[in-house]
Amino acid sequence: NAGVTQTPKFRVLKTGQSMTLLCAQDMNHEYMYWYRQDPGMGLRLIHYSVGEGTTAKGEVPDGYNVSRLKKQNFLLGLESAAPSQTSVYFCASSARLAGVYEQYFGPGTRLTVT
Amino acid sequence: QKEVEQDPGPLSVPEGAIVSLNCTYSNSAFQYFMWYRQYSRKGPELLMYTYSSGNKEDGRFTAQVDKSSKYISLFIRDSQPSDSATYLCAMSPPGSGGSNYKLTFGKGTLLTVNP
Numbered sequence: 073n074a075g076v077t078q079t080p081k082f083r084v085l086k087t088g089q090s091m092t093l094l095c096a097q098d099m100n101h102e103y104m105y106w107y108r109q110d111p112g113m114g115l116r117l118i119h120y121s122v123g124e125g126t127t128a129k130g131e132v133p134d135g136y137n138v139s140r141l142k143k144q145n146f147l148l149g150l151e152s153a154a155p156s157q158t159s160v161y162f163c164a165s166s167a168r169l170a171g172v173y174e175q176y177f178g179p180g181t182r183l184t185v186t
Numbered sequence: 187q188k189e190v191e192q193d194p195g196p197l198s199v200p201e202g203a204i205v206s207l208n209c210t211y212s213n214s215a216f217q218y219f220m221w222y223r224q225y226s227r228k229g230p231e232l233l234m235y236t237y238s239s240g241n242k243e244d245g246r247f248t249a250q251v252d253k254s255s256k257y258i259s260l261f262i263r264d265s266q267p268s269d270s271a272t273y274l275c276a277m278s279p280p281g282s283g284g285s286n287y288k289l290t291f292g293k294g295t296l297l298t299v300n301p
Contacts, residue, residue, distance in 0.1 A: 105288075113293065114192075114293035115230070115274065120288065122287065130288075171218070172278075175276075175289060176231075176232075179228060
């Protein structure tokens, strides 16, 4: 099992460019999440999905869009990148086990917007 | 007031010390309490979790929950340099009627254990 994988690992964008971050999981989890992590801010939820074909807004959704066309994949899009979107992005997936949803995280994507 | 407060540190201790990491929270609906460990430039990974109040021990790690005080702790005994990481607390409400598939995270405490 690869667990949760993220592509790419690093990326540098110019302001106004667009890009898509890909998250894939091979654990057959129903729930998937996108977070951003910034110094002093902790992990903040951008968008999440409770199943194939569903998406919902998290704490900081502005400037991002997501899609979950297949159960194993969750895509995060930046249509017009801004320097404020410079961050480390983590994808996670979870399933319910004994009442608790353990979230499994990917290795992260480091994005710099200049 | 933030839902979850966690002292960001940094915390630096000598090898073998007992480490105490803490979080406070304001939402009395939280029932699941978790501790994640994040090594530098890696994703967080679940260390342990507890349900409702009480203690849970796993090797050198002990998690405590005091719901009356809305306070949780993670103790690390005989700390090792390999324990150097950022520790994040996370919480969620119960499943029935609550969306406990979403976690509320603390900001994390950076711990360094010096050999």
